[in-house]
Amino acid sequence: MKFVWGFIWTFILVHMLTYVAGSMLSAQYDFKTASILGxxxxxxxxxxxxxxxxxxxAEEH
Incomplete structure (x- = not known):
């Protein structure tokens, strides 16, 4: 289950990063590229x- 949630969060965060970086560079958002990067x-x-x-x-004292 941790792999499923890890994939979902990675996928979402990479898509957000691609959108924000593209907006800052005045580039068009591409779902396919963001998915491959994710x-x-x-x-x-x-x-x-x-x-x-x-x-x-950790050692306990």
Missing amino acids: IGAFILILVVSTILPPPAA
Whole structure:
């Protein structure tokens, strides 16, 4: 379930970023390009999360 929500949030945030950046550059919004970037960003996040080691448990005093 965390992968589904991760994909949804990544997809939405990349679309928002593409829209805002395009507006700042006076470029036209393209759904196809934003979708490809969103999928690529999600795959990159998955790869990085599998490469990084899990965080160490904090010592309790």
